[in-house]
Amino acid sequence: MNNFFKDKKVLITxxxxxxxxxLTQVLLNWGAEITGVALVPSTQPNLFTxxxxxxxxxxxxxxxxxxQKVKDLLMKEKPEILFHFAAQPIVRDxxxxxxxxxxxxxLGTANVLQAIxxxxxxxxxxxxxxxxxxxxxxxxxPYRENDPLGGYDPYSASKAAADIIAQxxxxxxxxxxxxxxxxSTLVAVARAGNVIGGGDWSPYRLVPDIVRSIYEKKERxxxxxxxxxxxxxxxxxxLSGYLMLAEKLYNGEKSISGAxxxxxxxxxxxxxxxxxxxxxxxxxxxxIQISPDDxxxxxxxxxxxxxxxxxxxxxxxxxxxxxxLSLTFEWYxxxxxxxxxxxxxxxxxxxxxxx
Ligand SMILES: NC(=O)c1ccc[n+]([C@@H]2O[C@H](COP(=O)([O-])OP(=O)(O)OC[C@H]3O[C@@H](n4cnc5c(N)ncnc54)[C@H](O)[C@@H]3O)[C@@H](O)[C@H]2O)c1
Numbered sequence: 001m002n003n004f005f006k007d008k009k010v011l012i013t014x015x016x017x018x019x020x021x022x023l024t025q026v027l028l029n030w031g032a033e034i035t036g037v038a039l040v041p042s043t044q045p046n047l048f049t050x051x052x053x054x055x056x057x058x059x060x061x062x063x064x065x066x067x068q069k070v071k072d073l074l075m076k077e078k079p080e081i082l083f084h085f086a087a088q089p090i091v092r093d094x095x096x097x098x099x100x101x102x103x104x105x106x107l108g109t110a111n112v113l114q115a116i117x118x119x120x121x122x123x124x125x126x127x128x129x130x131x132x133x134x135x136x137x138x139x140x141x142p143y144r145e146n147d148p149l150g151g152y153d154p155y156s157a158s159k160a161a162a163d164i165i166a167q168x169x170x171x172x173x174x175x176x177x178x179x180x181x182x183x184s185t186l187v188a189v190a191r192a193g194n195v196i197g198g199g200d201w202s203p204y205r206l207v208p209d210i211v212r213s214i215y216e217k218k219e220r221x222x223x224x225x226x227x228x229x230x231x232x233x234x235x236x237x238x239l240s241g242y243l244m245l246a247e248k249l250y251n252g253e254k255s256i257s258g259a260x261x262x263x264x265x266x267x268x269x270x271x272x273x274x275x276x277x278x279x280x281x282x283x284x285x286x287x288i289q290i291s292p293d294d295x296x297x298x299x300x301x302x303x304x305x306x307x308x309x310x311x312x313x314x315x316x317x318x319x320x321x322x323x324x325l326s327l328t329f330e331w332y333x334x335x336x337x338x339x340x341x342x343x344x345x346x347x348x349x350x351x352x353x354x355x
Contacts, residue, residue, distance in 0.1 A: 001243055001244070001354075002029070002031075004247050005027055005031065005247075006030060006032070007031060007033060008033065009033050009035070009077065009079045009081070010032045010035070010081045010082070011035045011073075011077060011081070011083070011122075012024055012034060012037070012083045013037045013083070013084045013112060014038050014084070014087060014128075015036030015048070015057070015059075015085070016036065016038040016039065016041045016046070016053075017038065017041075017048075017086075018047060018195075018197070018200040018202060018235070019128070019195060019239065020038065020083075021046075021047040021048045021051055021053060022235050022239060023083060023085070024036060024048075024053050024057060025051050025343075025346055025347070025350065026236075026239060026243070028056055028057070029347060029350060033058075034057040035077045035079060036053070036059050037070070037086065038060075038062075039061060039063065040061055043201040043202060043203075044201070045335075046199075046201060047199030047200070050199065050335070050342050050343075051342070051343055052343065064108035064111055064112060065103050065104060065108055066111075067111040067114065070112060070115045071115040071118055071119060073115075074115045074119040074122070075119050075121075078121040079121060079122055080123050080124065081122070081123065081246050082122045082124070082125045083126050083128065083246065084109065084112050084127045084128060087104060087108070087159070087162075088100055088104045088105060089130075090202060090203060090204055090205070091132075091204070092203070094153055094155035094158065101154045101155055102154065102157075102158045102161075104158075105155075105159055106161045106162050108162075109127065109162040109165050110165050113165065113166060113187075117173050117185075123184060123185060123250050124186055124245075124246050124247075124249035125185060125186075125188070125249070126187075126189075126242045127163075127166040127188070127189045128190050128192070129159045129160075129162055129166070129191050130191055131191050131192060131193045131231065131261070131263060131304050132151070132155065132159060132160075133151070133156065133159050133163045134147050134148070134191075135147070135148045135149060135150025136150065136152065136156075136302065138301055140303060142304055142305035143302075143303065144261070144305045144307075145191075145259040145260065146259075149163055163189055166189045167189065167258075167259065170187050174186065174187045174257070176254035176255070176257040179254050179257075186249040186254065188245045188249060188257060188259070188260060189259045189260065190238065190241060190242050190259075190260050190262060191261050191262070192233065192237075192238035192262045193231035193232070193263040193264065194230040195233055195235050195237075196233070196234060196325075196328050197234050197235030197236065197331065198327070198330075198335065198346065199346070206272060207328060209221070210276060210279050211329075211336070213286065214283060214285055215336040220286075220288065221286055221288050222289050222290075223272055223291070224290075224291050225272055226271060226272050226276075226290050228271065228272050229269055229270065229302075231268060231303060232270060232321065232324060233319075233324065234319050234327055236319075236327075236349070236353045236354075237262065237317050237318065237319065237324075238262040240354070241262040241315045242262075245313070248313070256312075256313075260313075261306050261308065261309060262309055263304030263305075263306050263317075264317045264321070264324075265317050267320065267321055268320075268321040269303060273288075273290075275325065276288055278321075278325050279325065279329050282330065283329050318353065327349055327353075331345065331346070
């Protein structure tokens with residue numbers, strides 16, 4: 001894959017965020033020419049600044065809700081490959097500001113797809129949604145790509161809507177049957193689970209909450225939903241799937257157009273409490289306090305069936321739950337305890353993963 005991306009013109013929306021910064025670093029290492037479109041980083045610290053990405057790519061601070069600006073940028077940069085990450089991705093924030101969540105996640109996605117349609121330069125587009133797009137039945141049934149979509153909270157509903165918008169664009173304008181005759185763009189939609197890894201400081205997310213409690217506030221780690229089970233996966237796992245999709249779409253593999261799940265194997269469906277225990281063990285510090293659940297409704301059980309990606313892409317999760325947590329919490333320890341240069345440390349993790 002690294003040879004494929006060399007010198008390719010790639011546009012990443014949401015490149016200042018957690019997943020976008022990791023992807024930008026991976027693609028820089030592989031020699032891609034990167035244009036980024038996002039808002040200024042919203043947390044302090046943040047991975048985008050730590051990796052010094054602003055100066056290493058064609059950086060644009062731009063609101064994806066402004067169609068004309070998105071289109072003008074595509075006209076100017078003419079990317080061949082596009083990854084769409086930009087979103088308001090926090091469930092709790094979506095309760096506080098549902099309209100911002102809906103406009104960013106739905107209109108923003110439609111703007112990106114419409115700009116792709118009107119400019120015609122993008123050959124391969126990967127639209128990132130989430131495992132929360134599925135109508136959640138709170139059962140142990142793992143969701144498959146053709147299960148019904150839905151959404152209880154505004155975040156899930158907005159991402160389900162974004163997913164439907166992307167599929168509507170595929171059917172209406174980027175249909176694989178018309179590829180090469182009526183259009184020259186193939187689009188895939190990627191749904192991943194609870195993604196963790198070094199460099200995330202988003203609010204209301206478990207891993208950032210743990211490291212903030214230990215290293216910044218120096219207080220006990222408060223957990224409210226100890227029994228909630230989540231499909232924890234390291235950020236490099238879904239990214240490797242998105243990269244595979246992008247390459248195959250670029251090469252004109254029509255069967256790749258459509259929706260894909262990227263989740264961990266069964267052993268990584270683990271409770272919040274177990275993850276926190278393991279974090280304390282790896283970091284060698286931290287005390288846990290369980291507090292009554294005052295949170296808004298969030299899905300209790302969420303499992304993904306990844307057999308499509310395994311069978312048709314030969315993608316599979318590479319890390320065990322313990323390896324995932326080691327990579328994640330060792331990244332933060334390295335950062336807070338200033339052991340190694342964080343760019344070099346991040347690159348060591350990327351290299352060892354892709355080897
Ligand atoms: N992190 C997870 O666990 C997870 C799980 C499933 C899906 N996802 C999806 O992956 C994507 C990235 O998530 P993340 O964790 O990196 O989030 P993040 O909050 O770290 O990054 C979000 C990015 O979107 C950009 N953005 C937000 N509003 C924008 C706007 N109006 N215009 C332009 N840019 C805007 C931000 O500037 C930032 O670069 C999102 O689409 C999210 O829904 C994340």
